[in-house]
Amino acid sequence: MAGEPLTGAAPAGEPLIGVLALQGDVREHTAALTAAGARPVPVRTPEELAAVDGLVLPGGESTTISKLARLFGLLEPLRAAVADGLPVYGTCAGMILLADKILDPRAGQETIGGIDMIVRRNAFGRQNESFEAPVPVAGVGGPPVDGVFIRAPWAESTDAGVEVLATYEGRPVAVRQGTALATAFHPELTGDHRVHALFTAMVRARSGGGSR
Ligand SMILES: NC(=O)CC[C@H](N)C(=O)O
Numbered sequence: 001m002a003g004e005p006l007t008g009a010a011p012a013g014e015p016l017i018g019v020l021a022l023q024g025d026v027r028e029h030t031a032a033l034t035a036a037g038a039r040p041v042p043v044r045t046p047e048e049l050a051a052v053d054g055l056v057l058p059g060g061e062s063t064t065i066s067k068l069a070r071l072f073g074l075l076e077p078l079r080a081a082v083a084d085g086l087p088v089y090g091t092c093a094g095m096i097l098l099a100d101k102i103l104d105p106r107a108g109q110e111t112i113g114g115i116d117m118i119v120r121r122n123a124f125g126r127q128n129e130s131f132e133a134p135v136p137v138a139g140v141g142g143p144p145v146d147g148v149f150i151r152a153p154w155a156e157s158t159d160a161g162v163e164v165l166a167t168y169e170g171r172p173v174a175v176r177q178g179t180a181l182a183t184a185f186h187p188e189l190t191g192d193h194r195v196h197a198l199f200t201a202m203v204r205a206r207s208g209g210g211s212r
Contacts, residue, residue, distance in 0.1 A: 015203040018043035018052035020078075022068040024060020024093060028188040029196075036196035038203065046077040054087035054203035057094030059150065059186050062102075062121065063109040065093055075110060082114040087179040087206050089199040095175075095182035096121060096153050103156050114180040116159035123154040123171070123184075135185065137174050138165040140194045147173065147185035154184055179206055 014037060019029045021042035033040040033056065040056075043049050055078075057065070069075040082088050082098075090098040097112045099119040122129070135147035147168065154171035158164060166174035166183070173184040174195075179202060187195040 013037070013204075014039045015053040015200060015207055016041060016051065017054040017056060017200065017203055018049060019056045019058060020044075020065070020069070020074075020094075021058075022072065022074075023064045024058035025091075025186070025188060026058050028186075029056045029058050029091075032188040032193050032196040033200070035193040036200045038196070038200045044072060044074075046074060049074065049077050049081055052086075053207040054089070054199065055081070056199070057088065057090035057097050057112070059092035059094060059188070062093035062096035063106045065097060066110045066112075067108055069112075070110065075112070078112045082112055082180065085179050085206065087181075087199070087203045088112075088114060089181045089183075089196075089202075091183050091186050091188060092150065092152055095119065095184055098180055098182045099153075099155075115162055115175060115177045115182055117155040117162055117172070117175060118157045119153045120156045121153050122151045123156075124149060124152055133168060135166050135168055135173065137183075137195065138163075139176075139198055140165075142194065145185070145187060145195060146190045146192060148187075148189050149173075149185050152184040 017038040030040040098114045101118045103120045130150045134144035136144040163176045164172040
């Protein structure tokens with residue numbers, strides 16, 4: 001909303017979107033955000049986090065990302081920022097980080113939270129660890145998104161406030177709750193920037209239409 005402090009002012013219409021750059025496919029998200037009309041910046045410190053209009057949590061390894069976030073003093077600031085309504089988009093490991101609860105957490109694995117759901121890690125099983133499938137996503141116009149699933153989670157259950165934007169084999173694989181968006185798949189690996197454009201629009205909507 002208007003009046004929030006912003007230290008790294010982006011040009012009008014180009015929201016400043018951080019990519020949590022501790023581990024994972026940061027470069028691919030950075031390219032996708034640029035193509036979607038945002039101005040991406042890496043986030044590794046609480047100060048960098050405080051400067052952004054929105055944040056992407058990349059794909060990678062959720063246990064590693066959560067441990068590094070704790071080590072970098074970022075876990076609590078991330079929780080506070082997301083709870084405060086900072087628009088956030090997590091893919092795969094990032095979706096796991098946005099869950100309130102993990103069904104099968106590893107030792108030391110924590111989440112940021114933000115979406116009232118329980119996720120199952122590596123949910124699609126060994127026979128089907130990585131695959132691509134067309135996924136129609138609500139709110140994304142045009143043909144189905146090419147869903148790239150890599151040891152992907154699904155939402156085992158979602159609370160009433162969570163909007164399921166896409167399912168695969170009956171399982172929620174794209175969800176949204178307020179200003180938090182998550183996909184179990186990786187649009188950043190496909191060259192199709194429609195999901196990043198949807199997120200950029202969410203960021204713009206919250207930061208006052210990029211009119212700063
Ligand atoms: N592609 C991914 O981000 C994989 C996520 C990974 N299976 C995890 O649990 O963190």
